[in-house]
Amino acid sequence: MDCDRREFLKVGFKTLLATGVSIGAFELLKPEVLAALNKEKGLRWVFVVDTTKCVGCGMCVRACKLENEVPYETNVSRTWVERYVMTKDGKILVDSPKAARDGFIKNDPMGVTVKKEDIDKAFFVPKLCNQCEAPPCVQVCPVGATYQAPDGVVLVDRTWCIGCGYCIMACPYGVRFFHPLYRVAEKCNFCYHRINKGMKTACVDACAFGARQIGNIKDLEDPVARIIKTERTAVLKEEFGTKPHVFYIGLDSIVR
């Protein structure tokens, strides 16, 4: 083939350009790039608690204990319900006897009988693990037994935890405890074994009032994601910077 210098330079430039473009295309097809693209459309479990709907029946706590084999009689629980009563003279009474496992059947917050006419406001607040975006428990675990799944749920490997309690100390929400039988760190994991099979968590299923809901924040069609995006929700103890993924509707400033 005849090829003068000008032709050679032209073809050479085109070849270089084509190679550059194709290498760029390969760059785009890198697995991590693809994974990152997919991640945006992936799965991130999130919880919504509507405090205006909770009646403090404790069915959720009972269901959780039975579902997750936390001995029923023990004074620890993966989830609990708090009762807040603010009296007209400004007193704030808060309690959660036995984690509200048996519900609130008496009008005696903190052992004080309060007359109906003395109450300024009263409500219930269900609590559970916040499955934080920046979980301090994962940060401090010395062996990596507490870890975060790609879908945001913080899990505990019971076979690897040494039981030092550092994660319990690090959690600002006090949701962690030692399992009475396994003697390792224990916490709510959004019923991971259920949600992975397309089921709801035990507490969501047990709540007859729709105060608890679980969903995927990355799915725009998800009703839970829509609540978070369109309604006024709040998280607990935002100042710790843990970026909780349990959102509350009707959260009051007196909630601890």
Add this chain to the structure above:
Amino acid sequence: MEVHGELWTLKEFFVYPNEYIYWSIQIVMYPFMTGLVAGAFVLSSLYHVFGRKELKDMAKFSLTFSYALLLAAPMPLLFHIQKPLRGFNVFFTPHFTSAIAAFGVVFFAYAAIVASEIWFVNRKFFIESAINLKNASGLGNRLKGLVYRAWTLGSYDISEEALKKDERAAKILAGVGIPTACFLHGYAGFIFGSVKANALWMTPLMPVIFIMSAIVSGIALCMLTYIIIMEAKKVRILRKRKPWMISVEEIRSVEIDIVKSTTKYLIFFMIMAISLELLDLVFRGYTALKHWDILRTVIYERDFINIFVIQYGIGTLLPLIIFLIPGLTIKRAMVGLFLVLVGVFMMRWNVVIGGQAFSLTLSGYMDYIMPIIPRNLETLKEGLVGALTIMALPYIFLWMLNKFIPVIDK
């Protein structure tokens, strides 16, 4: 069925259902013992690095004692963790965002430095002992000779030049050891200081406060143990009454000289420690963040006796007065040193237990009732018996080390 922590926790007002005093006496013992290690090493380094000749005897003793303490330092953690057999998991899958995971690295690095320094300081003794015991009779002596021969590492050079090299090596190791010792204890402070969920612990000053009080406690324990050993020596000499032995008067004069000079360093570090602690307290009150209300009730009301009476009054102010009154005697020094140790122990107690005395709700309290009589394995490990066992351990290790390494020359 009781859950962990329930046996010794008393709750008051609104506390989350899962909250208990999870870090009990063994987590008080852990920084206390680690602090003693760091302090003993810093004391020995005053001679090796800074050339304080008057501390030569004390330095040699505190170096070996530091190693004995180091062997005991991880024991409180093993007593505390719920799955002690999994303790090695920390080394298998260290999670370096965790302060506890750094322990393995810092601990072994520090242990290697101290062991090497002990070797260089005592190399001449090891070689001489190996030679002396080469043809010794009796199984015990033969075994001892074997250990010394192994420790010579095949080198029998004790020329002046070689010994000078040893001295230089010990000096370098002591120099490297000081920041490592401070890091070892600084990170123990970091374990607490970095827990953002705890309003009392959450301060960047925590590691520095821990280092200062560590040096104080280490110096105090070394001095106290040194005095006890010397006193025991005097009693033995008085019993035997051999004319060629060193006289009790000679030991007494050496002892008081060393105690007086070491006390000066102790006072300096005590002033540093108390200044930092008070600075932290004043700063918290001045800034008065959201959690200050409950902190104030714990510090000035519920823990007032523990903090202001025992820690600051009996454990800091009183010993300072004892040391600063002219004409220090051995007996007076012993009382002062014991009180210093009580003060530092109470500082650890007030941090660890005081930090858990208030709930994360910031509206409830918890009390730790230390188990005195064990009811089960848990109350045995995390009660008085467990704490006393940990306290006795370094002395058992020191006794064992003393069989092979001369702890005190004279």
